[in-house]
Amino acid sequence: MTDEPRTKITPDINLRERKAFGQLTADTRSAVEQAGVVLVPDDGFREYGGPVFPQGTVDFLHFLRDHAPGGITVEIAAEDTNYKEVALHFDIIRLATLFVEYVAAPTAVALIAEYLKHRLGNGRKSTEVRTALMVHQKDGQREHTVRIAYEGPAVNVEGALRDAVASLANAGQPAEIAATSGPTKALPDTRKQQSLPVRKEKRKNRR
Amino acid sequence: MTLDEIRAYLKAVAKRPIEPIPDAVRAALATLKRDAVGSGDQVLAKFLWCHEQSLDAQEHYLCAFRHLKAGEYYAAWCELEQTEVAVLALERHKESFWADFRLDFIQTCTARWQELFPYRLFYSPEFLQAEKVCSICRKPVLPRSFCGHRVGEIYDGEACYRIVTKIDLGGVSIVDKPVQKYSVLFLRDDKTGGIRDQYNYALVEYPIKALRDPFDGWEVERTTRRQPHSRFAHVGRNDPCPCDSGKKYKKCCLREAGVLRPHFEYTFEFKPPDDVLLDEVYLP
Numbered sequence: 465m466t467d468e469p470r471t472k473i474t475p476d477i478n479l480r481e482r483k484a485f486g487q488l489t490a491d492t493r494s495a496v497e498q499a500g501v502v503l504v505p506d507d508g509f510r511e512y513g514g515p516v517f518p519q520g521t522v523d524f525l526h527f528l529r530d531h532a533p534g535g536i537t538v539e540i541a542a543e544d545t546n547y548k549e550v551a552l553h554f555d556i557i558r559l560a561t562l563f564v565e566y567v568a569a570p571t572a573v574a575l576i577a578e579y580l581k582h583r584l585g586n587g588r589k590s591t592e593v594r595t596a597l598m599v600h601q602k603d604g605q606r607e608h609t610v611r612i613a614y615e616g617p618a619v620n621v622e623g624a625l626r627d628a629v630a631s632l633a634n635a636g637q638p639a640e641i642a643a644t645s646g647p648t649k650a651l652p653d654t655r656k657q658q659s660l661p662v663r664k665e666k667r668k669n670r671r
Numbered sequence: 672m673t674l675d676e677i678r679a680y681l682k683a684v685a686k687r688p689i690e691p692i693p694d695a696v697r698a699a700l701a702t703l704k705r706d707a708v709g710s711g712d713q714v715l716a717k718f719l720w721c722h723e724q725s726l727d728a729q730e731h732y733l734c735a736f737r738h739l740k741a742g743e744y745y746a747a748w749c750e751l752e753q754t755e756v757a758v759l760a761l762e763r764h765k766e767s768f769w770a771d772f773r774l775d776f777i778q779t780c781t782a783r784w785q786e787l788f789p790y791r792l793f794y795s796p797e798f799l800q801a802e803k804v805c806s807i808c809r810k811p812v813l814p815r816s817f818c819g820h821r822v823g824e825i826y827d828g829e830a831c832y833r834i835v836t837k838i839d840l841g842g843v844s845i846v847d848k849p850v851q852k853y854s855v856l857f858l859r860d861d862k863t864g865g866i867r868d869q870y871n872y873a874l875v876e877y878p879i880k881a882l883r884d885p886f887d888g889w890e891v892e893r894t895t896r897r898q899p900h901s902r903f904a905h906v907g908r909n910d911p912c913p914c915d916s917g918k919k920y921k922k923c924c925l926r927e928a929g930v931l932r933p934h935f936e937y938t939f940e941f942k943p944p945d946d947v948l949l950d951e952v953y954l955p
Binding site (some may be wrong): 526540544552583586627 | 796797798799801812815816822823833838841851921937
């Protein structure tokens, strides 16, 4: 049977600072900046250094577009010309990372849950999912982005991500107040160089 | 064959033995579906696809059972995977046929057999997919030029899926939860160069000997039970405990009445043959 659900919240960089964003055309960049939900690629896979998405991302994208509430547009930070997907033939469903403003995070969580329900049906209990939300928060002049990563049974993704998003509001603070919920087993961090460990970040702020 | 006759055949599969005529049923379904598509009746075409898929699921399941009976375990494993795939494709289109054609039973039993197999490690390739096309319209699947066909939906009586036309192999890993279950790790026989099946199939052998028919009901419950120390006489006091706790034998089960080991209790709808009923299986 699958492990307990795990969520992990870590500081992250803003969408505009990501390598993939710099590679977009002006039109796509503009569309991405105005979107409520943006699918964000990983930077490379093994020897390949370009942007890559998990297998099935195009279908995920169009599901989100079909089901997003009115007023929320869904975009992808990629061009057709260099679009590639990675198929890791491990029986875990990997979903593309979603970048959202804090106010749209609950909508993104509901959309992820709806997609998994549509794709897996009753199989949600026995299927594991790995997904992440990048939540952007603005507090006056300060901007912060946190990454909420989830790995666990598909059936628990909605509750776990919802709690994690709520914990951001409860902290009453932006991204530096990062928390880890669930068992301590860490998720693999694909961007170690870009995200600071939580404790170091807290210590830094105290100074 | 009419649609009613096809449905009667698919319903009767659980009331075996019936004369198996899957090829005739498949041909009749293909003809009916062609007519439905020709007349633009998408609802009927989809309904007929569901029947084709149900037939596939039943056939793969029956084939798996035959392989199990013959002791051809890896072949059975592959057929079980095909059964799982066929049933999964149908699940989102579930209607009354699901119960009528015993797909609920097939799905449950397939998963049960799979859990009893000893395969735990599998090869798993990683791919960078550079190009994909839609199975319905053959147009490239790209984020900004989407054909509109949805994976898993039925168009003109065919399921939509993606065809990967260009890949770069990233690597091959060994995993415990593969997408393709058929990629089982086997040893190689140095003398013949062929596959050497190193697995112990005791947990599969027991129920397959007890079952007479693929649609006889059965269940298995996993518990633990202490087995006598005499069975573990070859294990030294300072060796790891045979219960796999990670402790020394002398500091673990040697203090107890026996060694705690997994125990499987099978329940059958129909009484198995007497020689099977008295059987007791001990895993090494």
